Amino acid sequence: MFGYVMINKGDLKVRELETYQSFYCGLCQKLKERYGLSGQLTLSYDLTFVVMLLTGLYEPKVKKGTTHCVIHPLKKQPIQVDVFSDYAADMSILLNYYKCMDDWADEQKIDRRLFAELLKRKFGGLEASYSEKAEKVKELLDKLSAGEAENSSDLDYMAGIFGEIMAEILAWREDEWKENLRRMGFFLGKFIYLCDAYEDLEEDLTEGRYNPLTKLSEGKDFEENCRGILTMMAAECSREFEKLPIIEYTGILRNILYSGIWVRYEKARKKRTEEKSDTNKKKMIRKRRSL
Known part of the structure; x- marks a missing residue:
């Protein structure tokens, strides 16, 4: 359910793209340092966004450097890391561990159980360090299941549960920005959940799996209604973002919130439209042949 809070690469300036990539690589490096290769496998655009959002808001000291990686073994890649890189790495492990265990309990997916076991070995005192968040996230995932x-x-209701999970992640600490961050995370989480459901709808219907959009998809104006709901969620999220006193990285963050989060939705919608068009053409051909 991750990978939706991404950049729209074509709309970013070269320097902005380089900055984003350095935070992305920085998070990857932190996951490796703290949790090894299994930790790196949880790397996501969504948590990179969390790093940049909180860094822009709280303005901690950012450490710049370079590092080798598996994808770029010959040329060192620039990285930027700070306290929120550590935080995002921890949240990535927490979310992925609970989600894997949830998938195992619901669908008996052996690969998810095995990956959870790999993460658990690195888990250590993570639950203790973030006891309230860990308990809340686990409780919410149980409700979702x-x-x-x-x-x-x-x-x-269903989208709201995942919204609460993202609210927990964005609300880093108790301060004057907590409620803004919580509301921002809540609507962003709802957007992510619904986008994921939209992208998986056809496959879920074919396989007989649960999808929260099933009932809505039976309606006449499904596409318009679905886009309307997503637009409302994105607008509420962006409204809360604009209330935050962020100066650094605003171009990148706005690119993500106003454009990047729509990339996978637009791709899925285009595919659905094309498939529907092909189906209609085939029906017309069969009808003509039967005359």
Whole structure:
């Protein structure tokens, strides 16, 4: 369910792209340092966004450097890391471990159980360090699983659960910005959940799996209604973002919130439109042949 909070690469300036890449590589390096190769496998655009958002807001000291990596073994890559790189790495492990265990409990996916075991070896005192967040995230994932098991068609309720998870991640500490960050995370999480459901809809319907958009998809104006809901979630998220006193990285952050989060949705919608068009053409051909 991750990978939606990404940049729209074509709309970024070269320097902005380099800055984003340095934070992305920095998070990858922190995951490696703290959790090894298994930790690196949890790297995501979504947590990179968290690093840059919180760095822009709280302005901690950022350490710049270079490092080798598996993808670029010959040329050192520039990295930028700070306290939020550590935080995002921890949250990445926490989220992925609980999600893997959740998938194992729900669908008995052996690969998810094995990956969870790999992460657990590195887990250490993570639950203790973030006891309240860990307990809340686990509780919310359990609620999400329960809703899926009941085949809930309450879209707002189901998306809201994942929204609460993202709210927990963005609200780094108790301060004057906590509520803004929580609301921002809440609506961003709802957007992510619904985008994921939209992208998987056809496959889920074919395989008979749960999808919160199933009931809505049976309606006449599904595409318009779905886009309308997503637009509302994105707008609320962006509204909270604009209230934050962020100066650094605003070009990159706005690129993500106003454009990047729509990339996978637009790709999925284009594919669905093309497939629907092809299906209609085939129906017309068969109809003509039957005359």
